[in-house]
Amino acid sequence: MARIAFILLCHKDPKGVIAQARRLAASGDYVSIHFDARANPRDYEQIRGALGGNPSVTFVQRRWKCGWGEWSLVAATLEAVRAAIVAFPQATHFYMLSGDCMPIKSAEYAHAFLDAEDCDYIESFDFFESGWIKTGFKEERLIYRHWFNERTQKWLFYTSYNLQKRFGLTRKVPADIQVMIGSQWWCLRRQTVEKVLEFCANRPDVMRFFATTWIPDETFFQTIVPHVVPGKEIRARTLTYLIFTDYGMPVTFYNDHYDLLMGQNYLFARKISPEAIRLRERLGALWTAKDVHFPISNEATGLFRFLTGRGRVGRRFGQRFWEAEGSLGRSNTLLLVASKKWHVAKRLTASIRQHTKIPAVDFAFNELEAGLPDLGGVETTVEKRHRHRRALIRLLFQHFESNRLILCLDPSELYLIQDLTSDKADTRVLMIDSQFDDDYLRGHIARVGLAGAETAPGVVDRLLPLVRADLEHEAERLRDMEFAAFHAIAPWRSAEENAAQLARFLEVPARTALMLARTPDLFSD
Known part of the structure; x- marks a missing residue:
């Protein structure tokens, strides 16, 4: 031994x-x-x-x-x-x-x-x-x-x-x-x-x-x-x-971090606050315990980054000089569909492809498997797509031989949305509003790695209001940008109201827009 x-x-x-x-x-x-x-x-x-x-x-x-x-x-x-x-x-x-x-x-x-x-x-x-x-x-x-x-x-x-x-x-x-x-x-x-x-x-x-x-x-x-x-x-x-802050200082743990620390795939942790008397007592007793099961979830680092990143003032969304790779073209129209529920956006774009001739690409900047055509290598990784975003989009316009293109984006990509709307091209934004029930939020927490299968239910329950507020904040930030061409559809609006927004966004006849708004199970989870 x-x-x-x-x-x-x-x-x-x-x-x-x-x-x-x-x-x-x-x-x-x-x-x-x-x-x-x-x-x-x-x-x-x-x-x-x-x-x-x-x-x-x-x-x-x-x-x-x-x-x-x-x-x-x-x-x-x-x-x-x-x-x-x-x-x-x-x-x-x-x-x-x-x-x-x-x-x-x-x-x-x-x-x-x-x-x-x-x-x-x-x-x-x-x-x-x-x-x-x-x-x-x-x-x-x-x-x-x-x-x-x-x-x-x-x-x-x-x-x-x-x-x-x-x-x-x-x-x-x-x-x-x-x-x-x-x-x-x-x-x-x-x-x-x-x-x-x-x-x-x-x-x-x-x-x-x-x-x-x-x-x-x-x-x-x-x-x-x-x-x-x-x-x-x-x-x-x-x-x-151990976790470091973005200032290079080690994060200190306190009394309410006991369950979180037990779930990490490590044997020891630092720094434990000298004032966290109860935590020190519990961890001290833990060392001598027998037959303890340790469910490993490893969510602490992701949770720390999520919590410290929420609502931070001073985030910079402006274009960096190396991101400016030329215009998308004044004659082109870029249609950005922002949706937290990716499956809803994909249902909408599938219906758009069925009922119109507008090409649509699903979450090319968020998912590796986005169904992109061969574009000479720029499409091979998500990182490359971000780095050469304008080149990628210009190639898509050329590939589809169209001056209109729909791209789906996660609302968290605000810097990317702002960058693209600042282009000389005619760029419009459609926000798909969503309702987030507890089941959806639990799934989202698992998907983004804030919690794992072994995470204690109490930890997840405490995260629910924070994550809900964060997702709602993303939508509010998009609205606060006051884009010149901003439209929104929502599950709580009538099909006619959503159709009016889609008609203006896509510049399609009212009848076509109503067909799109009535897409079966469009907003269903």
Whole structure:
């Protein structure tokens, strides 16, 4: 059975550290503690006094003064790993934790999970190609030497960097390693950790290189592990669940996140708020529980993005310069059908194709299988269609040999609708209003990944009013754009009222429009 040596890096909350170490050790596992040398000495004395006699807990020989972005974080981790290797010969796995982490599965589950597959868990993506770094320094992290802390010694940090840049004082990455990047929260097998330590002893050149890179805790282990272990034995993921905001800050979890965290396919989570006393108590008890079933839904990340994205002020829907690929043509008429219920829009376009000669394409910018003709490759992916939207639409006009074309769009594609209505072509918008009952909303929640089959019903019920408000808000945003040619049909209007809107939108005779409005089961779910 797997026995885990937890590598615990911490700098505060001595009572929490003591409770965490005791809890982890009580399950038959081990804990190696590095407590930041910058922290209050009395806090460290308290931890040593409480845990010093526990045979399942060890302490590093040398404590480092740790700083964000510094080599000291890697050095502290290596100290804790070395201490654990010596103190716990029966440990099979080494798991990185911080004082802000808590278990979201039981020890029983964690041991069975690690026993199931002989592999290492560490995010390890190509430094230059992966896009893991979104903003700020990238290559500069490596080719320049960083001796100062960017947060506490800002002037020294940037003065040193600017001088090196000015005089061309760059350096090369060691020739035989491929720099990788990822989260610092890993879980490695004993044999892997031993190989990493052997590598450290034999390669002082690589150690010197990483000692002056910036934020090496995101690159050191992530680079060395795939250098000493075959790729087939590495799973490029972390077993610790964490979410980052769009400002690059980790999301903090509170008392009402218990069910959500249990449903994630991870063993631990960070950051748990120190003030979330009830959550900490429940997660602490969870670690020692037996025979617990964990329904995995993995909805937390999607739910977070949905909730934080609702109603955000300042979203930009204007045209970017790279999106302007020429006009669709003044003589052409583009007819945009916006509908949240895609099946309703498809029924309408099928009826339009049957009763008129206007070509119609269903959700080309939302669905891969949109029934598009061969257009020379621009149609092969949804991403390509978005990127070359005007070229795609011009090709469709040519393919159908028509100066009129209907396209279906999801109302959430507001930036795309606005972009197309700003064109020189005659562009009109038809909004298909919808009613959203609870059954439809539950299906929508499942389709967009906000909840899974194993999600607790209570979670879904709490989402219903939020999702309903979001869908209604999409329709209101379309109306607020005040398009010059905007029309709308709805299931609560009479066929005659809807026909009048369709006649103006399509420029078809009233009789034809009425036939379209009376399409059988047009608005049915």
